[in-house]
Each structure stands twice: as structure tokens, then as C-alpha cells.
Amino acid sequence: MNLSKSEIERVRRRIAPNIRNTPLLTCLYFDEMVGGDIIFKCENFQKTGSFKIRGASNAVSKLQQSANNALFTAHSSGNHGQALAAAARRVNAEAIIVMPQNAPRVKVEAVKHYGGQVVMCKANLEEREKTCKTVMKETGAVFIPPYDSIDIIEGQSTCAAELLQEEKNFDYILTPVGGGGLLSGSVLAAKALHPSTTVIGCEPAGADDAYQSMKMKKRIPQKSPKTVADGLRTSLGKHNFRVLIENNTQILTVSETEILDALRQVYERMKIVIEPSCAVPVAVLLKYKELFAGKKTGVILSGGNVDLQVFFNDLDKKITA
Amino acid sequence: MNLSKSEIERVRRRIAPNIRNTPLLTCLYFDEMVGGDIIFKCENFQKTGSFKIRGASNAVSKLQQSANNALFTAHSSGNHGQALAAAARRVNAEAIIVMPQNAPRVKVEAVKHYGGQVVMCKANLEEREKTCKTVMKETGAVFIPPYDSIDIIEGQSTCAAELLQEEKNFDYILTPVGGGGLLSGSVLAAKALHPSTTVIGCEPAGADDAYQSMKMKKRIPQKSPKTVADGLRTSLGKHNFRVLIENNTQILTVSETEILDALRQVYERMKIVIEPSCAVPVAVLLKYKELFAGKKTGVILSGGNVDLQVFFNDLDKKITA
Numbered sequence: 001m002n003l004s005k006s007e008i009e010r011v012r013r014r015i016a017p018n019i020r021n022t023p024l025l026t027c028l029y030f031d032e033m034v035g036g037d038i039i040f041k042c043e044n045f046q047k048t049g050s051f052k053i054r055g056a057s058n059a060v061s062k063l064q065q066s067a068n069n070a071l072f073t074a075h076s077s078g079n080h081g082q083a084l085a086a087a088a089r090r091v092n093a094e095a096i097i098v099m100p101q102n103a104p105r106v107k108v109e110a111v112k113h114y115g116g117q118v119v120m121c122k123a124n125l126e127e128r129e130k131t132c133k134t135v136m137k138e139t140g141a142v143f144i145p146p147y148d149s150i151d152i153i154e155g156q157s158t159c160a161a162e163l164l165q166e167e168k169n170f171d172y173i174l175t176p177v178g179g180g181g182l183l184s185g186s187v188l189a190a191k192a193l194h195p196s197t198t199v200i201g202c203e204p205a206g207a208d209d210a211y212q213s214m215k216m217k218k219r220i221p222q223k224s225p226k227t228v229a230d231g232l233r234t235s236l237g238k239h240n241f242r243v244l245i246e247n248n249t250q251i252l253t254v255s256e257t258e259i260l261d262a263l264r265q266v267y268e269r270m271k272i273v274i275e276p277s278c279a280v281p282v283a284v285l286l287k288y289k290e291l292f293a294g295k296k297t298g299v300i301l302s303g304g305n306v307d308l309q310v311f312f313n314d315l316d317k318k319i320t321a
Numbered sequence: 322m323n324l325s326k327s328e329i330e331r332v333r334r335r336i337a338p339n340i341r342n343t344p345l346l347t348c349l350y351f352d353e354m355v356g357g358d359i360i361f362k363c364e365n366f367q368k369t370g371s372f373k374i375r376g377a378s379n380a381v382s383k384l385q386q387s388a389n390n391a392l393f394t395a396h397s398s399g400n401h402g403q404a405l406a407a408a409a410r411r412v413n414a415e416a417i418i419v420m421p422q423n424a425p426r427v428k429v430e431a432v433k434h435y436g437g438q439v440v441m442c443k444a445n446l447e448e449r450e451k452t453c454k455t456v457m458k459e460t461g462a463v464f465i466p467p468y469d470s471i472d473i474i475e476g477q478s479t480c481a482a483e484l485l486q487e488e489k490n491f492d493y494i495l496t497p498v499g500g501g502g503l504l505s506g507s508v509l510a511a512k513a514l515h516p517s518t519t520v521i522g523c524e525p526a527g528a529d530d531a532y533q534s535m536k537m538k539k540r541i542p543q544k545s546p547k548t549v550a551d552g553l554r555t556s557l558g559k560h561n562f563r564v565l566i567e568n569n570t571q572i573l574t575v576s577e578t579e580i581l582d583a584l585r586q587v588y589e590r591m592k593i594v595i596e597p598s599c600a601v602p603v604a605v606l607l608k609y610k611e612l613f614a615g616k617k618t619g620v621i622l623s624g625g626n627v628d629l630q631v632f633f634n635d636l637d638k639k640i641t642a
Contacts, residue, residue: 045592227640256640260637263636264629267629271370271595315584315597319578319580
């Protein structure tokens with residue numbers, strides 16, 4: 001699979017009304033830590049709080065145009081649900097989001113805020129898929145996958161495309177990898193727009209199916225992931241894997257301690273809210289800094305939808321004490 | 322006391338090497354909540370994490386020029402200590418910061434990171450002042466007050482000055498009020514640069530000495546403050562009070578619940594890290610929204626130095642579970 005420059009441009013125009021061209025930030029602290037030039041692409045400031053709105057908007061717009069679909073569905077404990085709800089509303093369609101009972105309050109509320117209808121189910125993948133199929137059968141809703149789809153990959157490619165347009169001559173781009181939507185989209189964008197940029201996938205060692213899959217050159221599903229990076233617990237998708245194999249994409253892994261350490265440094269130094277998955281490329285940047293020293297590296301901060309309830313509860317206790 | 326346009330310009334040039342012209346952010350969510358045009362001045366992204374570097378830099382630079390002082394001191398549990406350490410280092414001077422034993426780890430580390438020497442003392446105002454006096458006697462260090470000083474007020478005026486230069490025709494500017502450095506500086510900046518802008522001080526009801534002082538037209542010290550807004554527990558300074566009285570500055574108060582609610586909305590909607598004191602003007606904005614509907618309001622987000630330890634500990638527990 002490949003995307004041409006003009007195809008990426010077409011996708012960008014298609015989704016433009018739904019998304020924000022997110023800002024780039026620099027932080028002297030990280031430049032000094034690495035000894036290189038680091039530019040952060042802030043998808044935590046994206047509409048719906050993550051890059052997922054890019055892929056969802058592209059999929060919904062294309063399907064809407066081709067068949068005048070008015071009802072979409074997905075199962076999601078997180079960002080894809082919010083993104084699909086918001087994308088559907090933009091084209092005057094509706095979305096039914098199947099969510100696990102243990103999804104954080106803030107995420108359920110966000111889906112509703114964007115106009116999505118929420119259907120709760122038990123918190124395991126089988127129940128989520130079963131409930132989603134029931135919704136499809138009963139309502140005729142069209143299923144929008146979170147990452148394993150060409151439409152989604154096309155949409156996610158626009159993030160790295162913006163980065164490569166706004167700043168020149170990146171040596172590296174780092175993205176997290178879970179299902180592989182953002183990573184495969186970024187690989188294709190770099191290939192089309194600036195082939196000398198190397199895109200690296202960043203993965204928790206506790207959910208390293210992409211690393212294992214690339215090593216074994218076949219897709220190895222993620223079994224019992226163990227990571228705080230809740231957006232990266234899923235298995236790499238088929239289409240996504242194909243893009244990575246075709247481009248021999250490198251995957252680097254980091255430990256949970258390294259992820260938390262990177263997360264803390266972003267909060268304390270940059271004063272921005274990111275979700276744990278987002279700290280994974282930052283952890284890679286710090287762990288493998290000799291690779292990035294003297295180079296120009298773009299880091300995609302993928303989202304900011306994090307459950308800070310424990311922090312607010314603690315403050316709440318203080319005011320009622 | 323007044324500041325002329327050219328005096329403010331002189332201060333801005335003096336402190337320019339030490340500070341960042343912080344970005345302005347807008348957020349559709351708050352615009353819609355209020356029905357007005359809201360612009361956030363992000364001093365949480367300021368060097369040292371708060372506006373305090375402005376005043377400290379001005380005071381240190383002036384004293385350094387006049388007498389070649391090489392050693393400064395202050396007592397601080399928070400932002401002023403970091404600011405003074407950083408400001409002193411810029412002019413090749415040193416700072417000794419007296420900090421209470423219960424100061425959060427992150428704040429003690431930050432002072433050291435900026436090159437400051439830390440002297441610990443018991444956690445009450447008497448001990449802090451006593452320890453600071455001992456430091457002055459033993460080392461000859463010059464005391465830099467956190468707010469009750471013309472040099473500090475001049476420095477803090479530059480924040481509203483930047484805001485008024487970058488965006489035009491504000492109806493209101495909201496700032497938090499603790500000791501009154503930022504508020505009195507903002508009042509003087511508006512008076513000099515755009516007199517039709519009304520500056521309002523925003524205060525926790527649980528530490529409302531500025532409100533009480535303005536009502537009684539005499540300075541009433543803050544006794545046993547009760548607020549999560551840890552930067553606003555101090556009493557209004559003499560110089561600061563004089564500026565507010567001379568300009569008949571309005572103070573609006575908010576409850577602890579309103580402060581926490583505003584804090585949560587900034588984290589969840591804007592995805593930026595702010596400290597609780599910083600949420601006080603946002604709470605005023607939301608509580609008195611009929612005042613700001615149809616108007617253009619600047620909100621100074623004063624700082625981002627917040628102790629998120631409880632959030633990181635919770636994630637840490639999850640990875641070791």
C-alpha cells in the first residue's frame with residue numbers, strides 16, 4: 001500500500017472542517033536531555049483530544065458520500081469512540097458507541113457530549129464485539145474500525161503530513177504503536193512527502209506485539225498486555241502490519257518505569273496534559289538518546305484523554321477536610 | 322503609584338532575556354460557556370512555570386545594577402523561590418531560598434535545578450522569616466520580597482502589557498489575587514496602555530482578605546486561610562493594596578467547589594497543566610458569566626507548578642501491581 005502526495009492532499013481537504021492543524025511545541029529541557037532538535041506535534045490539543053478524529057472523519061466522510069449512510073457504530077473504551085461520535089455529527093449522521101462498563105466517567109461523558117449514543121457492555125473484547133454486532137443487526141449501523149482499515153490509515157497519515165509540511169528535514173518521526181493506525185499512516189506520509197525521514201514505532205515492552213511481529217515477520221496477536229499505556233494494548237491490524245513490513249519499519253520498546261518517567265517529565269516541564277500512551281515515544285526518545293543526538297526528531301503526542309480523577313479526588317478531600 | 326507606558330517598556334526590555342512572551346490560547350468550550358470572547362494568557366508556560374520570574378528578574382536586575390549585589394534570598398514554598406533562583410543565575414548571582422519542610426519534592430528540586438541553594442525550616446511563617454533573617458545576617462544576602470515591592474509590581478505589570486499589546490480592546494482582564502503583585506501590576510498596565518479595560522481580582526472565598534480589605538478600605542490581614550489555591554493564602558501587601566485602593570479595583574470571590582470545578586474543566590478541555598490558584602479567575606469567569614457575556618475578556622493563567630504526585634503514584638501502583 002502507498003499514498004501519493006496528491007492522495008494525502010485530498011484526504012486533508014476532506015477532513016479539514018473536522019480537525020485542527022495542531023500546534024508544534026519545542027522544549028529546551030528535552031533538547032538538552034537528548035542533545036538534538038526535538039519538535040512535538042500536539043495531537044493532545046486535537047478536537048476530541050486525540051488524533052483519532054482524523055481517521056474517523058475520513059472513513060465517515062467517504063462512506064457518507066458513497067452510500068449516504070446515516071448511522072455508524074464502533075466499540076471503544078477510549079479515543080476512537082469520541083472521534084467517531086464527533087465525526088458522525090459533522091456530517092449530520094449518528095453514532096452508537098459500545099463501551100465497556102469500566103470505561104472512565106470522563107470518556108463516557110465525552111462521547112455523549114459529542115452527540116454519540118452510548119451502549120454499555122461487559123468489559124471484555126468478546127462482549128464488545130458481540131454487542132457491536134447486535135447493534136449493527138438491529139439498527140443497520142455501519143461499523144467503523146479503529147485502525148485496521150485503509151480509510152483510517154489514510155486519515156491518520158495527515159498528522160505526519162502536517163508536521164512534514166510545517167517543519168523541514170526531519171531525520172526521525174516517533175509515534176506510538178497500538179493497532180498501528182497512526183504509525184502506518186505516518187510511514188506512508190513520510191514515504192510520500194519526505195522519504196529520507198525515518199519513522200519509528202514506539203511500543204511498551206509489556207504489549208510488544210508489533211515488535212514481535214516485525215521480528216518474526218508475521219502478525220503475532222497481543223496476549224494479556226501489561227501496560228499503563230491503555231491506548232496501546234490492542235493487537236496490530238492486518239493492513240497496518242502490511243505497511244510496516246513493506247517499509248521495514250523499526251519498532252523500539254520501553255519499560256513501564258521508563259514510560260511513567262517520561263510522562264512525569266512532560267507534565268512537569270511542558271505543562272501539558274498527555275495520556276500515558278503518548279509518553280511512550282517520549283520514553284523512546286530519552287532511552288535511545290544517542291540515536292537522536294545531533295538529529296532533528298518529530299515526536300507525535302497522540303492524545304490528552306487521561307483520567308485525572310485520582311488527582312481531583314485528592315484535592316476534593318482537601319477542601320472538605 | 323503609576324507606571325507610564327515608557328516605564329513599562331523599560332521594564333520589559335530589562336527582563337526580556339529572562340522571560341518568555343507566553344502564548345495566548347482560546348478554547349471554544351469556554352467561549353460557549355460564557356457567551357463571550359475569552360483569551361487565556363498562559364503563564365503556566367512561562368520560564369520557571371509561573372509569572373513570578375517577571376518580578377524577580379526586575380528586582381534582581383535593578384539591585385544588581387545599582388550595587389553589584391551577588392547574593393539574594395527569599396522564603397518561599399513555591400513559585401517565588403524558583404523564580405528568584407533562576408533570575409539570580411541569569412545575572413551570575415546566587416540565591417538562597419528558605420523553604421518549609423513540607424514543601425513538595427517537585428518544588429524543592431526545581432529551586433535546585435535553577436541553581437538555588439535550599440535552606441529548610443519549620444513550616445510556619447515565623448520560622449520562615451526568622452530563618453531568612455539569619456541567612457541575611459550570616460551571608461549578607463539581599464532580601465527579595467515576593468510581592469510587596471515596587472520592583473516586583475513593575476515586573477508583574479509586563480504580563481498584562483504583553484496581553485494588551487498582542488490583542489486589542491479587552492473589556493476585562495481577570496487575575497488571581499494573593500499578595501497582590503500580579504493584580505496591582507495588571508491594574509497599572511491597563512491604566513497606562515488601555516484605560517478602558519477593567520482589571521478584576523479573583524480570590525478564593527476561603528482566603529478573601531483582598532475582598533475584605535477593599536470593602537473596609539483598610540488592609541485586613543489574612544487569618545487561617547482555607548483554600549486549595551495554595552498560591553493565594555498570603556495577605557495582600559501594603560504597596561499592592563495602595564494600588565488597588567487608588568484604582569478602586571473590584572474583587573470577586575469563588576468557593577472551593579467552584580475553583581475545583583474550573584480546574585477540572587481546564588485540564589479536561591484545554592489539556593494544559595495549571596496550578597489550583599490559576600483556576601480561580603476561570604471560576605470567576607464561569608460564576609459571573611453574565612458579566613462577561615458579549616465581552617472580550619483576558620484571563621491570566623498564572624502558573625503551572627502543581628504537585629501531581631498522587632496521580633503519578635496511582636499509575637505507579639498500577640505498573641507494579
